[in-house]
Amino acid sequence: MRNILTTLSLLFILTACAQSGTSADIPESYDYLVGTYGKHIYQYHYDCARGTADATSVLDAEDPTFLTLDNEQDHFYAVGEGVWSFKKTDSSWTQTGFAPKGGSDACHICINPDNDLLFTAEYGGGSLSIYSLKDKALTGIHNTLSYQSDYDGNGPFQGRQDKSYMHQSRILPLEICKELGIEGTWLLACDLGNDLIRVGQIVKDSESIFNEAFDIPCGPGAGPRHIEFNPMTHTLYCITELSDEVIVWQILSEDGRPAFKELERHTANPTAAHGGADIHLSQDGKFLYASLRLQNDGIAAYSVKEDGTLEEAGYFNTGKHPRNFAISPDGSRVFVACKDSHSIEVYNRDSLSGALTGPESTQTFPEDDPVCILFLTK
DSSP states (O other): OHHHHHHHHHHHHHHHHHHHTOOSSOOSEEEEEEEEESSEEEEEEEETTTTEEEEEEEEEOSSOOEEEEOTTSSEEEEEESEEEEEEEETTEEEEEEEEOOSSSSEEEEEEOTTSSEEEEEETTTTEEEEEEEETTEEEEEEEEEEOGGGOOSOOSSTTTSSSOOEEEEEEOOHHHHHHHTOOSOEEEEEETTTTEEEEEEEOTTSSSSEEEEEEEEOOTTOOEEEEEEETTTTEEEEEESSSOEEEEEEEEEETTEEEEEEEEEEESOTTOOSOEEEEEEOTTSSEEEEEEOSSSOEEEEEEEOTTSOEEEEEEEEOSSOEEEEEEOTTSSEEEEEEGGGTEEEEEEEOTTTOOEEEEEEEEEOSSSEEEEEEEEOO
16 A cells, blocks of 8 residues: 555656656756856855755956856856956866956857857957967967948947947857758857847968858847857747847758858837847757846747747746846756846746746845856756
8 A cells, every 4th residue: 555655646746747847856956157247256056945045156357247168167268357267176266367358348258169269249349359278278369350340330229239239159059060061160249230140160270260251130220139049940049139039040051151041030028128138048949038128127938849930938027137047957947147136036947838937036146246147067
């Protein structure tokens, strides 16, 4: 009888988990880094049962607003009022390099697959800067590519499109390149001021390293801000800051080079607040999320169809100014960096419906404004 009751109890738990869209194998904790507008980079340990976050490491840096990890996650890099490299030492991090920023208002950083180059996007400078790494440590800046002279003057948002504004750069995933027969390594960079995404090949023996090939037009007044890739459907997604849209492109290959065919657009925030911010795909590729600010602050959710196109799955309000967010490694939670609420809010995520509920907990920052969350999975 006891064995029967035990079996029935286990089946009840598993059924409840399946119905709620959660997993029976939920992790006990997460570790993650937080970049800020402020004086520090933090590492936190989040206890899932208690819903509490404890700082395990605090590093000094000036406005380290965006962070990225190398492939092995034993180094990370930050950009703000300069560029920093850090190496993992036991449970903390040691700074291994520093270089001045290449342009004003540096706001994003990414690393190439070979772990020997960093790319930073400078919003105010309208530029991309390239930094060299040796043994994953920052050695210095290689060059800065300015796009200020490329402004075409057609942007309808005065004061926000009066010049080139570079907001993010991302490497086209090698998985997609391999499956489509695209040769080399390619970088995509969002130019909010010019309403386009710049596409170029990374060629290390060239003077500039980033050899721009063509542009992806996003439409007048779109203001592309952040992008996301879907390797499962070979699609590119973009959240636009000014038109509050999510744009979808099919990624193709033409003579070994990438090509992009626009499939559809979705209005993510009907209030037209002109505050689109961040965009991420769930680990299973079934849901896409985009954060929006300035009015009706929150996260728009979309279910992903087999061809990579989207269907609206809900809108979930958050704290003020959700500039960045991250989906937990197991997919059960979404951590939202609410800059103007000076907090990180943790929401539960239903893997079947894509819905967010909560917040489960709110982590406040008395000194700095959180603006970037980066999970450590190794």
